[in-house]
Amino acid sequence: MDVAIETHGLTKRFGRRRALDGIDLTIPPGQVFGYLGPNGAGKTTTIRLLAGLLRPTAGTATVLGLDVVRERDRMQARLGYLPGSFVGYADLNGEQYLRYLANLRGGVDWNVVTSMAKRLDLDLGRRLGVLSHGNRQKVGIVQALMHRPELVILDEPTTGLDPIIQQEFLGLVRDVRDAGGTVFLSSHIMSEVEAVADHVGIIRDGSLVLVDSVEMLKRRALRRMDLTFAGEPPQSLSAIAGVRELTVSGSTAHLAVEGSTAELLAAAAPHRIEQIVTHEPDLEEIFLSYYDGRG
Numbered sequence: 001m002d003v004a005i006e007t008h009g010l011t012k013r014f015g016r017r018r019a020l021d022g023i024d025l026t027i028p029p030g031q032v033f034g035y036l037g038p039n040g041a042g043k044t045t046t047i048r049l050l051a052g053l054l055r056p057t058a059g060t061a062t063v064l065g066l067d068v069v070r071e072r073d074r075m076q077a078r079l080g081y082l083p084g085s086f087v088g089y090a091d092l093n094g095e096q097y098l099r100y101l102a103n104l105r106g107g108v109d110w111n112v113v114t115s116m117a118k119r120l121d122l123d124l125g126r127r128l129g130v131l132s133h134g135n136r137q138k139v140g141i142v143q144a145l146m147h148r149p150e151l152v153i154l155d156e157p158t159t160g161l162d163p164i165i166q167q168e169f170l171g172l173v174r175d176v177r178d179a180g181g182t183v184f185l186s187s188h189i190m191s192e193v194e195a196v197a198d199h200v201g202i203i204r205d206g207s208l209v210l211v212d213s214v215e216m217l218k219r220r221a222l223r224r225m226d227l228t229f230a231g232e233p234p235q236s237l238s239a240i241a242g243v244r245e246l247t248v249s250g251s252t253a254h255l256a257v258e259g260s261t262a263e264l265l266a267a268a269a270p271h272r273i274e275q276i277v278t279h280e281p282d283l284e285e286i287f288l289s290y291y292d293g294r295g
């Protein structure tokens with residue numbers, strides 16, 4: 001199988017409202033794909049179409065080589081899926097609920113369940129109905145991953161998780177990828193996607209506005225630098241190719257540079273530089289520009 005997810009012109013209308021408008025997406029296996037967009041952009045609609053829970057109005061989608069409409073049952077059997085608002089059964093405790101699902105799936109290695117529960121600090125003995133939103137979400141994560149599916153689709157998986165558990169969760173996602181699996185996860189938080197995803201897609205108003213690797217995005221992102229000189233910063237810095245922003249405070253020039261910083265450093269070198277501070281490229285700015293329509 002050389003493609004984990006493939007869509008052509010995938011479109012969904014609800015009455016007259018077009019929630020998704022001709023999405024073309026190809027995701028090879030073995031990667032973590034982050035699907036980003038603001039509220040109402042169409043993330044959940046895409047995910048529900050991919051999971052076979054909605055029928056497309058137009059276009060096609062295949063998941064693990066299976067058509068999500070015609071071969072839905074076979075596809076779902078091989079999928080791990082976490083819905084956006086996971087509830088489960090309120091009367092069952094975590095273990096009862098997960099054993100019930102494990103039986104439906106034809107059995108799972110229970111050691112996988114207990115080790116994931118431990119990593120996520122999840123008490124399997126408590127009824128789902130009395131769990132906090134975050135703890136219930138952990139049960140949802142375990143049920144999506146426990147059968148070691150080759151593809152996992154997760155709708156805003158970190159909602160309600162505290163930061164330490166979020167890190168553990170991102171570790172579980174990396175484990176899936178390291179075992180050769182594929183993960184498709186939606187989010188509206190750039191930093192968590194950046195921390196785990198190989199590729200990202202940004203959706204706005206039902207259309208994909210960008211698909212790229214995190215590495216390429218980082219190369220294109222603005223890099224912020226602070227150069228502190230022995231004397232006043234030279235005025236010529238603002239004219240150097242790639243310099244997008246320049247503010248001066250005392251003997252420090254605060255710069256935002258697009259692309260390579262080599263030309264800037266060469267121009268600054270003849271002046272006495274006392275300190276150079278570079279900041280990690282900030283993808284947030286790129287995302288925000290797509291979010292609000294500037295991209």
Ligand SMILES: Nc1ncnc2c1ncn2[C@@H]1O[C@H](COP(=O)(O)OP(=O)(O)OP(=O)(O)O)[C@@H](O)[C@H]1O
Pocket residue numbers: 014017018019037038039040041042043044045046084188
């Ligand atoms: N069942 C439905 N009936 C009518 N409109 C719907 C339905 N489901 C989604 N929509 C509309 O489709 C659009 C996309 O919604 P969707 O839930 O896919 O967005 P989202 O990106 O997941 O947003 P959020 O981050 O808020 O969950 C929205 O305008 C939403 O109101």
